[in-house]
Amino acid sequence: MNDTAPVEDLARLVGLALEGNHPAWNRIVDRYSGRVWAICRIHGLGTADSADVFQQTWLRALENLSALRDPERLGAWLGTTARNEARATLRRGRRTQPVDDLWLLDREAGPDHDPERPVLTxxxxxxxxxxxxxxxxxxxxxxxxxxxxxxxxxxxxELAAAALDMPIGSLGPTRKRCLNQLRRFLTEGIDGQTRES
Amino acid sequence: MTDSVEPGDDLAPDDERLLARLEAMFRDVDPAPADLVTLAQQSFILRALDAEFAQLVEDSATATAEPAGSRAMAVRGPGAAPPPRQLTFQVVDERGNDEVVIAVQVESIGGRRRLTGHLAPRGPAAIEVRQPAATDSRHVDADGRGLFVVEDVLPGPMSLTLRREGFPAVATQWTLV
Structure with missing residues (x-):
C-alpha cells in the first residue's frame, strides 16, 4: 500500500496504455496535466478555450500514442501539440463563452494581465x-x-522547449536569469510601479 | 531518459526554494481543473481501435494568414457569424492514393456547430459523431450521394467515425470545432 512508489517509467506507462491499460493512461495524464494546462494559460486563452485545447491535446495524444513510446518524444509532442492547438484557437477567434466564464474572458496567462488578483491566503x-x-x-x-x-x-x-520554441539548452540559463530578476522584485519591493511591457 | 537531464542547471538552494514557492502558487491559483483531468482520463475509452485514420489535411482556418492586428478578437459575441470553416480529412493508402475523403463545413449557429459533409467516394454511410463532452455519441446517415448534416455539435474536440458496407471503419483526426 505504498502510494509514493518511485516514479514509474514513462515508456512503461505508454506501453501499458497501448495494451489497453486504462490506469496507466490515467497516470500519464496526471503527470503532464499541469504542464499542458500551463501551455494553454501562457497563450492567454480563457477557461473555455483552455479546456478545449487541453482536451484536444490529450485526444490527439491517444491517437498518436503508438508513435510516442519514447518518453522524450511524449513530452516534446505534448508541448508542440498544445502550443499549436492554442495558437490555432487564437487565430480562429475565441469561442462564445458561457456567461459564468465572462469574468475570466480577458484573463491572460500571467498575473500582470489579471486585473483582479485571486484571493491569496x-x-x-x-x-x-x-x-x-x-x-x-x-x-x-x-x-x-x-x-x-x-x-x-x-x-x-523537452515539453517546455517545444511549447516555447526555445532551444533546450537555453531554458536553464533563462530560468536562472528570470529567478534572479524575480528575487530582486521580491527583495526590493514593487512599490506599485507598473512596468510598461 | 533525457527528460531528467537538467540542461545548464546549477540551481542554488535559493533558486530551488523560489521555484518551490512559484510551483505552490500556481498549484493554488490556477491548477488544471480536476474535472478536465478526469475527462482527459476518461477519453481513453474514445480510442478508435479498429478504424483507419483519416488525417486532417486541410483546414481553411489555418490556411489563410490572419491580417495584422487580428480581427479574431472581434468575433466573439453570439451575433457574429464568422465564415464557415472547411475541413478535409483523408485516408491515404500505402501507395499514396486517396482512399477516402471526408470534407466537412463547420458553421457556428448560436453556441453550437452545424457540420455539413460529403464523402468521396460517394455513397451511403453511417456516421458517428464522438465528443468527450457529450454523454452519448450521435449517429447520422450519409445519403446515396455521400452527403450528411449534423446539427447541434458542441464546441470542442470532435471526431467522426464513418462506417460503410464492405469497408473498414474510418475515424477522423480529433479536431477542435
Missing part, C-alpha cells in the same frame, strides 16, 4: 504573485511551463 503569496507579474512575458512563460507540478519533481525540458 498568505501575504507572501500575494507578494510573489505581484513580483511575478512584474517579469517580462518570456520569463513568465518559462517559469510557468518549466516548474508546474511535476509529480516527479522534475520539469520536462
Amino acid at each position: 498568505a501575504a507572501r503569496d500575494a507578494e510573489l504573485w505581484d513580483a511575478f507579474g512584474q517579469l517580462g512575458k518570456r520569463c513568465q512563460e518559462v517559469l510557468r511551463v518549466l516548474i508546474v507540478d511535476a509529480e516527479d519533481r522534475r520539469p520536462s525540458y
